[in-house]
Amino acid sequence: MADPIVTLVTSADFPNLTEDEAGLPDALRQRGIEPRVAVWNDPDVDWNASDLTVIRSARDYARHVNKFRKWAASVPRLLNQPELVEWNSDKHxxxxxxxxxxxTIPTTWLEPEAHYSKHQVHTRFPADGDFVVKPAVSSGGRGTGRYTATDATSRSEAILHAQHELRHGRSVMVQRYLDAIDQxxxxxxxxxxxxxxxxxxxxxxxxPRYRNENEVKxxxxxxxxxxxxxxxxxxxxxxxxxxxxxxxxxxxxxxxxxxxxxxxxxxxxxxxxxxxxxxxxxxxxxxxxxxxxxxxxxxxxxxxxxxx
Known part of the structure; x- marks a missing residue:
């Protein structure tokens, strides 16, 4: 009987998985499994050839979320299941x-269809303390920034950040930063x-000056x-x-x-x-x-x- 084939799903940014997961293929071989690593949006991959497909280093899925959801729905024996991908891919x-x-952390949700003015975005930020702005669809900490409510420059940067996400059709989360995290x-x-x-x-x-636009955290x-x-x-x-x-x-x-x-x-x-x-x-x-x-x-x- 042939060894079961397990495909580990990654992205083009990490064609051999992330450093944290580099040892996983060998660990699977030791258990009588034939591991394969494949990029989720590679058109040449035959996903039907696997006995099991496991999502791992697909760190770019949020940038292509609709395509990723469609891909997930097409893959047999995908874990986690496509229904969970659909639900979990949006932090709503x-x-x-x-x-x-x-x-959950108290959150103010800004939706792109509301077409907020600069002032309306400003009024939805906390009046004091630090706060975080991030898109509702994101992965690896991309698009996340920490700002200070009482600093005019920081607050202005936060407004620009939120407006940038909203202009691109992305819902925005505004959360107060919890000081306890630092301790x-x-x-x-x-x-x-x-x-x-x-x-x-x-x-x-x-x-306090954290802003992540494109890198995986x-x-x-x-x-x-x-x-x-x-x-x-x-x-x-x-x-x-x-x-x-x-x-x-x-x-x-x-x-x-x-x-x-x-x-x-x-x-x-x-x-x-x-x-x-x-x-x-x-x-x-x-x-x-x-x-x-x-x-x-x-x-x-x-x-x-x-x-x-």
């Missing part, structure tokens, strides 16, 4: 999760086949350890709501191969309460190089699904 999903009771960083919980497998703590990336992992009991409680809370929302939207349950849940502290003096920052079901970094066991766990998870 955070509104659905918030409506189901998950505490405690961010936490990512990584689910594999529906189970919390590991947890990483990341350094805050958005320094490289996150600095500070700590890789098992989730705490309180984090596991949060993980289960997120898992239940996520599956409820997906079930309502698609009419059925989905077992996700991978799911990265990003949490940020709600306050710097309370490390046990969080806001949900993001749920990543498409091209999210899974921090496979932060610990050798992370790579082994992900390869095991793929091998399980390839055997079904």
């Amino acid at each position: 999903y955070l509104r659905e999760l918030a409506a189901h009771g998950l505490p 405690t960083g961010e936490v990512s919980l990584v689910f594999l086949n529906g189970i919390v497998s590991y947890r990483v703590e990341k350094q805050a990336m958005l320094h 490289v996150e600095n992992v500070l700590n890789n350890r098992p989730p705490s009991e309180h984090e596991l409680v949060w993980a289960e809370r997120v898992r239940q709501v996520l599956h409820e929302v997906i079930r309502e939207r698609t009419g059925r349950d989905h077992l996700m191969l991978f799911d990265r849940v990003d949490l940020v502290p709600a306050a710097k003096d309370d490390p046990n309460e969080f806001y949900l920052m993001e749920i990543s079901l498409i091209d999210s970094s899974l921090y496979l190089s932060a610990d050798p066991q992370n790579l082994e766990k992900f390869a095991d998870a793929i091998a399980v699904r390839a055997s079904w």
Whole structure:
């Protein structure tokens, strides 16, 4: 019996996967799997030749989101599933999760069809503190900027940033920057086949003058350890709501191969309460190089699904 073929999906920017995932093909070979790496929009790839297709380093999908969604819908045995790609590719999903009771970062949504004037954009920014402007469809931190509400130059730059995104038909998110992130960083919980497998703590990336237009954000992992009991409680809370929302939207349950849940502290003096920052079901970094066991766990998870 031939070894199952698993194609790892990447982008032209990373034809051999990202550095974090470079060891994945060898790990799959060790499990009796024939790995292949293919660029998602390469017209010469026969996606039907794979027993399983896994989205990984497709860091450019947000720049071509409609084409990517159409591609995903055409690929047999794609993980995560096309319905999840459709839902997760636009961060408006955070509104659905918030409506189901998950505490998300308070967000002001600016929609391109509203045709805001410069003054109208200005009035939708916070009056004090730092805040973040980013498009609702983005990947790898592209299009994200941190600004200071009381600094006239910074505020003017934020207005130009938001107007640029809106002019190109992109919805914009305006979120207050949480100072607690600078003290405690961010936490990512990584689910594999529906189970919390590991947890990483990341350094805050958005320094006060941060603006990322085109580069993929490289996150600095500070700590890789098992989730705490309180984090596991949060993980289960997120898992239940996520599956409820997906079930309502698609009419059925989905077992996700991978799911990265990003949490940020709600306050710097309370490390046990969080806001949900993001749920990543498409091209999210899974921090496979932060610990050798992370790579082994992900390869095991793929091998399980390839055997079904």
